[in-house]
Amino acid sequence: xxxxxxxxxxxxxxxxxxxxxxxxxxxxxxxxxxxxxxxxxxxxxxxxxxxxxxxxxxxxxxxxxxxxxxxxxxxxxxxxxxxxxxxxxxxxxxxxxxxxxxxxxxxxxxxxxxxxxxxxxxxxxxxxxxxxxxxxxxxxxxxxxxxxxxxxxxxxxxxxxxxxxxxxxxxxxxxxxxxxxxxxxxxxxxxxxxxxxxxxxxxxxxxxxxxxxxxxxxxxxxxxxxxxxxxxxxxxxxxxxxxxxxxxxxxxxxxx
DNA sequence: ATGCCGGGTCCTACCCGA
Numbered sequence: 001x002x003x004x005x006x007x008x009x010x011x012x013x014x015x016x017x018x019x020x021x022x023x024x025x026x027x028x029x030x031x032x033x034x035x036x037x038x039x040x041x042x043x044x045x046x047x048x049x050x051x052x053x054x055x056x057x058x059x060x061x062x063x064x065x066x067x068x069x070x071x072x073x074x075x076x077x078x079x080x081x082x083x084x085x086x087x088x089x090x091x092x093x094x095x096x097x098x099x100x101x102x103x104x105x106x107x108x109x110x111x112x113x114x115x116x117x118x119x120x121x122x123x124x125x126x127x128x129x130x131x132x133x134x135x136x137x138x139x140x141x142x143x144x145x146x147x148x149x150x151x152x153x154x155x156x157x158x159x160x161x162x163x164x165x166x167x168x169x170x171x172x173x174x175x176x177x178x179x180x181x182x183x184x185x186x187x188x189x190x191x192x193x194x195x196x197x198x199x200x201x202x203x204x205x206x207x208x209x210x211x212x213x214x215x216x217x218x219x220x221x222x223x224x225x226x227x228x229x230x231x232x233x234x235x236x237x238x239x240x241x242x243x244x245x246x247x248x249x250x251x252x253x254x255x256x
Numbered sequence: 257a258t259g260c261c262g263g264g265t266c267c268t269a270c271c272c273g274a
Contacts, residue, residue, distance in 0.1 A: 009273080010263055034273085036264060061264050062272075109274060149274070161274095163257055168274060203274070204261035215274075247262080247273080 001255045003029035004236075005104070005218055007147040007201075007248035010036040011066070014246055015043045021239065021250060022050050028070050029097070030250075031104035033147045035064025035090075042066060059090035065104050065146070066093070073097035080105070081134075082127035091124070100226070101135055105146035110167030118167050121149070125176040132180050135223070142223035144185065147248065149217055150177045152187070155197065156216035161208065168217060186227035188220040188253050189234070200235045201248045209240055220253045229255040 004027050008014040011032060022030065030052070035042060039058035047054060052068040055075045067073070077094035079087070091106045105128070110121030128144075135142045151157045151168045162169055181187060189198055199214025208214065222230060232254035239249040 013263070034263090109272085111274065112272060151274090165257090166274070201274075204263095205258090206260060208261095217274075244262090 001029075002027040002252065003031070003102075003143070003145075003220075003255075004250045004252045005031040005033070005145040005147070005220060006250040007033040007106070007218060007246060009034050009246040009248065011042060011064070012037055013244065015046050017239065017242060017245065019046050019050065021236075022047065022052065022068070025236075025250075025252065027252065029102060030068040031102070031145055032066045032068070033064070033104070033106035035059075035066055036061060037064060055093060055095060057090045057093045059088070063090045063106055065090060065106050067095055067102065067104055069095070069097060071097055073102075076101070077103075080124065080127050081131050083124070100141040100143065101138070103131070103135070103142070103144040103146075105144065105148070107147065107149045109149045110173070118170075121167060122172060122176065125173070129176065129179050129183070132183055132185065132221075136184055140223075141225045143220065143226055144180070145220040145251075145253075147217060148177065148219050150174065150219070151215050151217050152177050152190075152219075155195075156199075158199070158211075158213040158215070161203075161213040161215055168215065180221060184224055185221040186224070186230070188222055188227075188230055189216070189251065191222075191227065191230060192233050198235055199237075200251055202240055204247055218248055218251045220251055226255060231256050
């Protein structure tokens with residue numbers, strides 16, 4: 001089983017990239033973030049042509065998540081459980097397919113909106129920890145993946161790529177990410193590549209890509225059962241070199 | 257560290273991303 005997560009930074013801008021990537025890689029599942037459009041504007045036809053069915057939680061201008069799948073699935077959640085009901089940010093979708101639970105998330109960045117913006121990120125991570133625990137309790141194969149906007153450790157950021165006070169690297173942010181690992185989830189990339197320098201994001205500015213000033217902020221977390229089946233995990237760096245790329249590349253994971 | 261890029265929208269200067 002092949003699956004990937006990819007922050008596309010506007011699905012309307014990146015439709016040709018995603019289409020070509022699906023044709024070449026043929027994943028069973030693709031989790032998308034930062035659609036930047038309402039659900040009705042999602043270019044589903046381009047992906048249906050290739051045999052993929054979509055589930056979309058869209059929002060005008062900002063955020064937005066979707067799942068493309070070749071196998072049948074059911075949508076179980078269209079928002080992160082535990083958030084206030086008036087929270088309209090499109091950041092979470094959860095499905096079940098072949099007995100496996102798949103959660104796709106776009107975690108708040110936390111750098112805008114001052115103290116309240118960062119507090120929102122931490123609260124979101126607290127709700128995520130609760131959901132992650134409940135899913136382990138349910139004892140089904142579970143995968144939680146997406147753009148976490150968390151750079152877990154110093155080796156996940158190039159020298160000079162990010163300020164030490166940035167919301168992606170603050171101790172409170174990292175502690176909340178580690179809590180997911182302590183609960184029993186496996187970081188798929190680090191499980192297979194404990195020391196390698198592997199980035200998933202390069203800023204558009206300041207020549208971040210040519211200078212390889214990247215960050216590892218897109219992650220695939222696996223429940224113990226799925227971790228046993230992990231055979232490959234890697235960012236697809238080649239996507240960052242294409243014309244008009246997203247600032248993130250796909251992270252591809254293969255399970256036996 | 258911001259706003260050098262790139263996407264969005266109240267269409268055009270400004271917000272957001274990380």
